[in-house]
Amino acid sequence: xxxxxxxxxxxxxxxxxxxxxxxxxxxxxxxxxxxxxxxxxxxxxxxxxxxxxxxxxxxxxxxxxxxxxxxxxxxxxxxxxxxxxxxxxxxxxxxxxxxxxxxxxxxxxxxxxxxxxxxxxxxxxxxxxxxxxxxxxxxxxxxxxxxxxxxxxxxxxxxxxxxxxxxxxxxxxxxxxxxxxxxxxxxxxxxxxxxxxxxxxxxxxxxxxxxxxxxxxxxxxxxxxxxxxxxxxxxxxxxxxxxxxxx
Amino acid sequence: xxxxxxxxxxxxxxxxxxxxxxxxxxxxxxxxxxxxxxxxxxxxxxxxxxxxxxxxxxxxxxxxxxxxxxxxxxxxxxxxxxxxxxxxxxxxxxxxxxxxxxxxxxxxxxxxxxxxxxxxxxxxxxxxxxxxxxxxxxxxxxxxxxxxxxxxxxxxxxxxxxxxxxxxxxxxxxxxxxxxxxxxxxxxxxxxxxxxxxxxxxxxxxxxxxxxxxxxxxxxxxxxxxxxxxxxxxxxxxxxxxxxxxxxxxxxxxxxxxxxxxxxxxxxxxxxxxxxxxxxxxxxxxxxxxxxxxxxxxxxxxxxxxxxxxxxxxxxxxxxxxxxxxxxxxxxxxxxxxxxxxxxxxxxxxxxxxxxxxxxxxxxxxxxxxxxxxxxxxx
Numbered sequence: 001x002x003x004x005x006x007x008x009x010x011x012x013x014x015x016x017x018x019x020x021x022x023x024x025x026x027x028x029x030x031x032x033x034x035x036x037x038x039x040x041x042x043x044x045x046x047x048x049x050x051x052x053x054x055x056x057x058x059x060x061x062x063x064x065x066x067x068x069x070x071x072x073x074x075x076x077x078x079x080x081x082x083x084x085x086x087x088x089x090x091x092x093x094x095x096x097x098x099x100x101x102x103x104x105x106x107x108x109x110x111x112x113x114x115x116x117x118x119x120x121x122x123x124x125x126x127x128x129x130x131x132x133x134x135x136x137x138x139x140x141x142x143x144x145x146x147x148x149x150x151x152x153x154x155x156x157x158x159x160x161x162x163x164x165x166x167x168x169x170x171x172x173x174x175x176x177x178x179x180x181x182x183x184x185x186x187x188x189x190x191x192x193x194x195x196x197x198x199x200x201x202x203x204x205x206x207x208x209x210x211x212x213x214x215x216x217x218x219x220x221x222x223x224x225x226x227x228x229x230x231x232x233x234x235x236x237x238x239x240x241x242x243x244x245x246x247x
Numbered sequence: 248x249x250x251x252x253x254x255x256x257x258x259x260x261x262x263x264x265x266x267x268x269x270x271x272x273x274x275x276x277x278x279x280x281x282x283x284x285x286x287x288x289x290x291x292x293x294x295x296x297x298x299x300x301x302x303x304x305x306x307x308x309x310x311x312x313x314x315x316x317x318x319x320x321x322x323x324x325x326x327x328x329x330x331x332x333x334x335x336x337x338x339x340x341x342x343x344x345x346x347x348x349x350x351x352x353x354x355x356x357x358x359x360x361x362x363x364x365x366x367x368x369x370x371x372x373x374x375x376x377x378x379x380x381x382x383x384x385x386x387x388x389x390x391x392x393x394x395x396x397x398x399x400x401x402x403x404x405x406x407x408x409x410x411x412x413x414x415x416x417x418x419x420x421x422x423x424x425x426x427x428x429x430x431x432x433x434x435x436x437x438x439x440x441x442x443x444x445x446x447x448x449x450x451x452x453x454x455x456x457x458x459x460x461x462x463x464x465x466x467x468x469x470x471x472x473x474x475x476x477x478x479x480x481x482x483x484x485x486x487x488x489x490x491x492x493x494x495x496x497x498x499x500x501x502x503x504x505x506x507x508x509x510x511x512x513x514x515x516x517x518x519x520x521x522x523x524x525x526x527x528x529x530x531x532x533x534x535x536x537x538x539x540x541x542x543x544x545x546x547x548x549x550x551x552x553x554x555x556x557x558x559x560x561x562x563x564x565x566x567x568x569x570x571x572x573x574x575x576x577x578x579x580x581x582x583x584x585x586x587x588x589x590x591x592x593x594x595x596x597x598x599x600x601x602x603x604x605x606x607x608x609x610x611x612x613x614x615x616x617x618x619x620x621x622x623x624x625x626x
Contacts, residue, residue: 043325043338044384051325097327097334144251145258152262152282155275173332173398187337204337213274213281214320221344224401225251233251 001027001122003200004130012139013169013231015178017190017198024109027122029101031113032086034204035061035121036070038099041088049088052205053185054125061124073115079108129203132180132188135165140242141234148220150245155212160245167236170223177201181219196230251402256285260297268304273316276309277352280359284351287358288406288444301359310356314372317352320345321379330391330419340399342385347403349380350412354444364483386418393418410441410448410455440469450476453490453540460494474498488540489549493617509602512537514553514621542607542615545569549607553621555594560605562588568610575603 001022009017033039037049054061071089085100087093094100101109116122147166154160161183168179169192176192185208190198208214226232237247259282271279283301286293324342327334353376356367367373385396393413397404407413441455441462448454450473463470477495480487487495492510515535534554541548546565551558560574564587572579572588579590592603607615 040325042328044328044387045325047325095328097329097331097336143258144254145261148255148258149261149265152259152278153265155266155278156271170401172335189335202335206337206341211274211320212272213277213316216278217345217348220255221341222251222401224398224404233254 001126003126004133005126009130009133009137011133011137011167011178011198012141012236013196015169015192015196015198015230017133020199022200024106024113025101025104028104028109028113028116029099030202031116031122031125032089032099032101034202035125036067036089036116038086038088039204041093042095042097046093051207053207054121054205057124057128057184057186057205059120059124061128062119062121066119066121070116070119074112077108077111077115079105079111082108084108084112125203128186129188129200132165132182132186132203133190135163135182135238136167136180136236138239139167139236140239140247141231141236142242142247143234144220146247147235147237150247151216151219154245155216161215163238163241164219165238165241166219167231168220168222169226169229169231171226171229172223175201176226176229177223179223181221183215183219185215185218187218192229250405252285252405253289253291255402256282256289256291260286260291260294263297264294264300268300269306269309271309273309273312276305276313277317277320277348279305280310280313280352280355281348282351283358284348284353284355285406287354288351288442290440290442298358301355302362305359307360307363307365310360310367311370311372313352314356314367314370314376317349318372318376318379321349321376321383324383326383326385327387330387330395332395339385339387339391340401342383343396343399344401344403346380346383346385346412347400347406349376350406350444354447357447358443361479361483361485366483366485368485386416389417389419391419392421394421406444408442408445409458410445414454440466443472446473446476449473449488450480450491451486451488451538451540453488453543456490456541456543463494470498486538488538489617490540490543509618509620512551512553512619512621515555544613545607545609545615547607547609547615551619557594558592558603558621560590560592562607564588564609569607570610571606571608573604573606 002019003022004017004019007019011017034052035054037051040047040051041049049067050064055063074084075090077084082105085104113122164183166181170177178190178192178198179187181187185206186203188203189201191201193199206218208218263279263282266279268279283293324345325338326342327336327339330336330339353367353373360367385391396413396418397407400407441459445455445459449456449459459473463473474495477487477491489510493508496508496510513535534552537551539549539551542562546567547562547569549560549562551560558574560572562569562572569588572590574590574592576596577590577592579588582588602618602620605617605619
């Protein structure tokens with residue numbers, strides 16, 4: 001899968017998301033973990049497969065019926081006696097933190113991906129990722145203090161949150177990351193590489209949009225501050241959203 | 248000093264000024280309390296108007312409903328079976344950050360309700376919240392280290408200082424973990440006054456004794472804040488541990504006949520008859536239980552129960568075993584198991600000017616030695 005769909009997306013702060021090929025094992029592992037709910041099922045107290053709500057976006061990235069059909073077919077796929085080892089697709093459970101796709105036979109990964117592509121899940125997952133990043137391509141820098149204050153006042157105004165994506169920059173352990181959190185509960189993260197070149201890291205969702213306090217925490221939750229990184233000390237929001245709110 | 252968390256908190260305080268507090272639903276009250284609690288924990292000024300606004304316009308019912316809303320959101324935390332540094336886990340990051348916000352919400356709730364004589368910690372709502380938090384093993388079965396937890400806290404890591412809730416989670420050991428040398432913490436007292444959260448940990452549990460007491464000795468305003476907090480908690484029947492009472496007693500010494508500082512505790516009033524219609528029923532036997540907290544320098548905690556007939560001192564050993572526990576003339580028998588020592592002293596065995604010696608010795612030869620006196624319960 002190539003991300004983004006265009007050769008390059010220029011972001012504030014001199015960051016550039018240059019189109020790159022995401023290794024198929026990595027891509028497939030994320031598709032299974034997030035839209036297909038393997039990650040939700042692998043919690044200490046398992047959650048419903050659709051906990052992240054990829055069946056609720058418009059159009060849905062997956063539905064229960066499509067998931068069931070895919071799971072049955074992938075469970076029956078094989079390559080040289082190797083089969084899909086993701087137990088959650090067969091109704092059982094593993095305690096490993098990540099799906100087994102990272103260690104799967106490449107031909108089996110390709111077959112799996114082709115089958116999932118028939119359900120349009122990879123395309124929808126990629127489109128959601130790109131939507132979040134594109135929202136801040138021409139974004140406006142705003143101080144943490146100003147945006148936090150404005151959002152607090154907007155707690156009782158659900159319309160005020162429409163179209164809001166907050167870009168933050170910081171460090172998660174050894175990785176420098178750009179995080180784009182949408183008020184609808186979708187979040188995309190990109191690695192920061194040399195010369196501020198970005199690479200896709202992950203995309204996931206959380207059911208936070210209904211609760212004002214959780215929605216506020218979701219959009220403002222940032223990686224650890226890293227003063228050496230461009231834009232680490234400010235938030236970036238979509239330009240039209242900033243204009244609508246007098247920022 | 249600027250920091251991302253301080254900037255955000257300052258923004259949140261700006262925003263609160265534009266809210267109609269009395270109309271806020273529970274989730275929004277959580278946001279307000281969280282921001283106010285962050286400010287208190289960061290020792291940021293709330294401004295001249297906000298404390299009064301919170302007192303006038305935020306009701307007890309609103310705050311308790313917010314605590315309920317918080318407990319419900321805690322129930323939705325989702326943790327992995329185990330933590331792997333290679334696998335990013337958004338659910339764990341979310342839970343850790345919200346866990347830290349729980350501290351802020353409760354800190355602010357106490358600050359708003361205590362002047363009204365209401366102890367939020369004694370409410371069923373706060374107990375439910377505490378149970379909800381306790382139901383989640385944030386150490387992921389001992390696979391997450393404290394350093395990783397602090398990383399996942401992001402900008403809230405600024406609050407991960409000594410005495411915070413992170414001290415009480417059974418994190419996985421760090422690869423090159425150092426011993427329990429807290430010299431750095433004591434040294435830190437030379438730079439920054441302790442936050443309200445740290446003061447409260449000292450007052451209630453006796454945590455970070457050297458750090459807090461050296462700060463109180465250096466900054467008169469810290470000593471005043473500490474004395475006010477102790478007085479307020481005692482006035483409203485809140486919990487004040489032995490170490491804080493000892494510090495307070497040293498400021499206004501009340502000495503025994505044999506000399507030395509005497510720490511005072513409340514004793515229940517005389518037994519009362521039940522209602523007249525109960526006729527010859529036995530009188531009530533009221534009692535007061537004092538949670539004493541940590542018996543620094545020992546790794547032990549204790550409680551003291553005062554009824555109208557006797558005193559009971561119970562001492563819970565930590566990592567180091569105990570050798571001796573005495574209360575006045577009474578000596579505790581070594582426990583059969585469990586490291587829990589208990590000693591009873593009938594009132595008629597308490598002699599002299601009313602001061603009783605409490606002495607606890609551990610297997611390493613360290614002593615906790617103090618004198619106590621029990622007076623009438625002011626309530």
